[in-house]
Amino acid sequence: GESVGLHLPTLSVQEGDNSIINCAYSNSASDYFIWYKQESGKGPQFIIDIRSNMDKRQGQRVTVLLNKTVKHLSLQIAATQPGDSAVYFCAETDDYKLSFGAGTTVTVRA
Amino acid sequence: EPEVTQTPSHQVTQMGQEVILRCVPISNHLYFYWYRQILGQKVEFLVSFYNNEISEKSEIFDDQFSVERPDGSNFTLKIRSTKLEDSAMYFCAYMGTGAGANVLTFGAGSRLTVL
Numbered sequence: 001g002e003s004v005g006l007h008l009p010t011l012s013v014q015e016g017d018n019s020i021i022n023c024a025y026s027n028s029a030s031d032y033f034i035w036y037k038q039e040s041g042k043g044p045q046f047i048i049d050i051r052s053n054m055d056k057r058q059g060q061r062v063t064v065l066l067n068k069t070v071k072h073l074s075l076q077i078a079a080t081q082p083g084d085s086a087v088y089f090c091a092e093t094d095d096y097k098l099s100f101g102a103g104t105t106v107t108v109r110a
Numbered sequence: 111e112p113e114v115t116q117t118p119s120h121q122v123t124q125m126g127q128e129v130i131l132r133c134v135p136i137s138n139h140l141y142f143y144w145y146r147q148i149l150g151q152k153v154e155f156l157v158s159f160y161n162n163e164i165s166e167k168s169e170i171f172d173d174q175f176s177v178e179r180p181d182g183s184n185f186t187l188k189i190r191s192t193k194l195e196d197s198a199m200y201f202c203a204y205m206g207t208g209a210g211a212n213v214l215t216f217g218a219g220s221r222l223t224v225l
Contacts, residue, residue, distance in 0.1 A: 032212050036153075043201045043216035044153060089153060096141060096205065097166055098214055100153040 010105045019077040021104045023090035026071060030092040035064060035075045038087045038103070047075070047088075082108050114202050114217035122223045126191050131220045133185040133202030141205035143214060144177060144187045146170065148198045156200075159185065192224045 013019045025033075031052040036044035050057045050064045050073075057064050063076040073090050085108045091098040115134045123129050135142070144156040157167040159177050176188045189196055199221050203214040 034213060038153075041218075043203075043219045044214075046213050046215065049213060093212060096160075096212070097143075097155055097158055099155065102152045 009102065010107070012107045012109060013080050014109050015082060016079055019075075019080045019084065019106060021075045021077075021088050021090075021106065023073040023075075023101050024071060025073065025090070025092050025101075027092060027094060027099075028071070029094040032093050033064070033066060033073050034091045034093075034098065035062075035073075036089045036091060036100075037084075038089065040086075044089060044100075077106075080106075080108050082110065084108055113215055114204060116200075116202050116217040116220045118220055119218070120221040120223070122225065123192055125194060125224055129189045129192055129196075129222060131187045131189075131200050131202075131222070133187075133217060134183060135185065135202075135204050139204040139206070141165075142179070142185050143203040143205070145201045145203060145216070146198045147201065147219075153201065156187070189222075192222070194224050197222055197224045 011019060011021060034049040035047040037047050038044045048057060048059045048062050048064050050066050052068060055066050061078045065074045075088060077084055085106055087103045087105050089103045090101045117132045121129060140160055142159040145153050146156050147153045154170060155168050157171045157177055158165045162179055164177060174190045179185050185202060187200060199219040201219045202217045206213045206215060
């Protein structure tokens, strides 16, 4: 069954501030996690991923944190920009199928 | 630009009609997927396709659905007799290899509206 969920459906953030999007999962067997960004009218786009043998991974302006003890995943966006407005999904897998969470809608205020 | 091309971008059909959604991957990959997203909801797994066979399917993927890769290029999703609740965005995806293994790359989607 589905095992991925996000804590908040919406997040409003001031431009330039940092954003934190949270996700909880329940499948202990999941060994790979991905954050996707979906802009209106488009398909999900890969942002960053992390394997279960890591607890932190950084990209350009984005950081993913993984806490396996409490089965929690977060995405941090530094200096949020208007172009970051989108729906963000976490996804997890322990095989070749991704399961998506419900998504958090991020709105950036100018 | 997405590395898969999906057609049509939008299709409106009458309930009970057959619909075929098409996906053309630019790169040659082995794992393909169809996902569905009802408006305002999460992305749901439908089916995975590997080596020209279905490898896994969800409960959503009932007998009304079928997938094919008829010519080694196009990857199609057919809905035999559409229902109102089939209205959704349908996304084709493929799985990367090497450093991108397990990452799904999605197409822009096909919007299906069933009246």
